[in-house]
Amino acid sequence: MVKIFLVFLVFIPFFLASCSVAESPKGLSTDEQSPAYSYQHKGFYLYSKNLPFENYNLAIMDDSSFNNLSTANQRLVADKLLAALYFGMPKKQLDNLIYSRKFISSIKKGLSEQKNNLAVIENRLNDSGDDDEEFNFSNYPDGTQETSKILARFYLLEHLDKSYLNFWISYVLTSNIMFSPAHELTSSHSPNIDRVYNRLVRDMRKDATVYYSTYLHMISDDNWRRFRSPEDNGREMMEIYLFDFDDNKVPIAGKALQNWSLDRDHDTLVIGLNENVEPLSLFNTTVYNGDDFYSELVKSTGFIKGITRRLVEVYFSTFTQQQKQAIIDQIVASNPNTWQDILLQIVFSKEFLLNSDKPKSIEEVFFSLIKNTHFKHKKSFFSHLSRSLTTMNQASMKYKLGKFSEVPLDTQSFSNYHKFVRENLLIRASYNSRWGWGWDRDLLIPNEIFAGIAADEHKKMVERLVNHIFISTIARPPTNEEMALFRGHFLTIDNNYVIRFRLFREHENYSERRDATITIFEYLSRLTETYRFKKVSS
């Protein structure tokens, strides 16, 4: 609560200075029940309810359109949606949800509810200092501790609910050029990661508008640690949020920001008293000082287009510029006020769910797979993950200009990506539910997956297992050739089991079944579809 109050304190001087109601404030709110929704600053609202799905302009997947897809495509779409949200479900759970014919509405409803027990999760994340600690967040190199804890939080969150959504939106934004904490810079520091990310999470919890959350970020120390002189900061804000690359505007911005500076010794933002008093023409209006500059920037005509473009570039990276522009136009026409309005409109869109074949980010692979396979961590796992992201050139919150909008697929970045997924997720099995780390043998491949198969029907068992692992991993069944490959390795020519691969023993552990499963995962690690979303044919 104290931190939330401090956010208000940051804003209060500006807010009090400009409490008059503008004629047409940006981010019009319709909720008259909450006084917060009427707060505004220099003509933009601070908070707004999220748009209902039916108000989205981009065509959205709903239960009806989802249920009209073939069963195979339903699974692909479901898997794609969950992975894009950094989530996944074990096969049985996902089957039940799809068969309910309410998959899409169930996910939408879940995102509006609070189900996760956040206090318990924060206690688990912060429980350290003795031998029984659940996590060991290394602080090497700088920033690892903060990012690994953020990553581990997703792992601990059980439900895809409102709080999960807030964490996800904040992560997407801090991965982007718009809000990257940029801890690689000498003037930035690892606490900037928590400062930027947590501020965004709090913003989302309070339904902050895109205007307000961006404004708050731009006037923060964190942003000035990234862009560190009046010219630099002014230029980059216009380029990043407006796609305005006109160098002639830079000295004007620099003059408006002339009294803003980063203290040399402590990398602290200082707003001096030598404020500009000359009228400056920018954003088709008159600005004088830094607060004017940032306020008018978020109100300017290019802002919603600009921030939408930043996100469309990520989710439709393989589309042509024309196709992307059409998507941007649709989203902008829905008058989004919040980040949720833009991001959910993207990931629930038919365009994304059916037509995007962008490479998956490591988060989209990782969080989906660990939920699908009942993954169990070891104490230092998330520090290892955080460091590994750097080798893939997908580091969290590190880069000055955020992650690439396209997932890096140069030979080295991808090889590190493949190596991590293969060695740490797919061919890494825990010994059982209590010991070891990796996918949980007892939960992923229990006896019940062979329900209805007699103990001597080994061919059926192989086929059931291969099918189960394929669907759990890449959301499709094996082809005939793929099935034949595994039948050939696990079965004799007369369809008996090969010694070492007796998949079912009623009262014994699953070690041979585990080895067979690792073998299947070995193959899946070599498929492009493990690392790339698929287009869904209609």
Place this chain on the structure above:
Amino acid sequence: MKRRDFLRRAATLSSTALATGLSKNAMGDSSIDFSQVNFSQDKFNQNNAQVIMVFLYGGASELAGNLTNINQIKQASQSNYDNYFRGITPTSNGFWQEAGGTSMESLLTSGDLNVFRTCFSQLRDDEGNRSHGRCVSQNQRGINGDSDTAGIFSAIANTLSSNGVINQNTQLPFLTMEGESEFFSTPNFNLEPFLNPVALSSRLSNPYKRNGADRWFYYTSQELAIGNYQDNRAELDLAMDQLAENTNKSGKIQENFKKRSSLDSFIEDIKAQQTPDSVSYPENNFAKRLENAIKIMSHNADTKIISLGSSGLGSWDDHNEARDYTNRMQDLFASLESAVAHIKAENKQDSIGIMVWGEFGRNVNLNSALGWDHGNLQNLYTLCGGNYFNHVGVVGETQLTESGQINRLYLKPTETSYQFEPYSVAATLYKIFGITNPDYLTGGFSEIKSGLFKT
């Protein structure tokens, strides 16, 4: 001290800039008709070129290589140079002694360094463009447009391949040690997969090795019955690769899987190569990368281009606290000095050439944050490449221009000085690799003149 990555990510801005409705420059075209590119195999063979590209992301100040206007700059600057920097001593050729100038003098004396002080873009001045993203993209594509044109190295790759001087059997002709960059972009044509660059790390880490692919249960009973069965790949392992290759859609991921095994071997081969005892490099990641790049080129004549970036030194985007710039320049030129010694020890000074530049130079006003904002004139440094480059020494003269606005203090070429647009660097690269009409690819800009080329 944190390890710093660079602003090559600025290039991400470029793709997004494409659709902002910015007017397309008449010289920027969205596609290249490669049948119009003229190629001389004789020239290609004669040059026998191998080029290492060092791109200083963030835009390095030109002052390290050019203090000829420093007295005027000091007088006009917002913040005081002398009070801030620990020494601004011009060398005899006007280099900044405390910022790599001593190494520059040494390399100049030995005939291994050319310094061009007037890489200046009038087009960008006219357009009001000093954006990292657009300038990186334009410099690495070699054209003053925001269109989806090929990167310089992709254009070279396509030309060499279509003229039959490199083919599937050429071993790793293009390498990057900086990850992806616009140099290798291929927006409007499908480059043959073998021409796409292979990426290596500065210390030649080997993620291509597939640990655990020799688990005993991957082998058949018959295979296991053979002694030392793990000396051979399991039949299943091979079958998995084959089936995956048949199943996978074409594209970069599939290409990466195909190259994995050969890269595993290649890296181990390069690691086994020794740097001559007479050569020693400074201790930093950039130097290690440069050293490995030269080992690769010395060991593998097929490698034509290595894109190096300058990661390992720090960012050149010196908007504030620019004092570290001098140390970075010292490290850069000390590393280059070692690289030249290495190249000579391998007797490759005629084939291997190094080119050093970035997206732009900087404003020379030391601003209120004690840094330099974006500029539009930069230095180009070339080293070695004796088959195709003459030693021309220091070229270009600059003057200080003041706009009257605070923090707008720039160096520009003097009216009589030789100067060139950044796109001429692309044309220079094209000419090195045998393209005889490079201006076709750059929208009209020819190679750097001033006696640089041998013929």
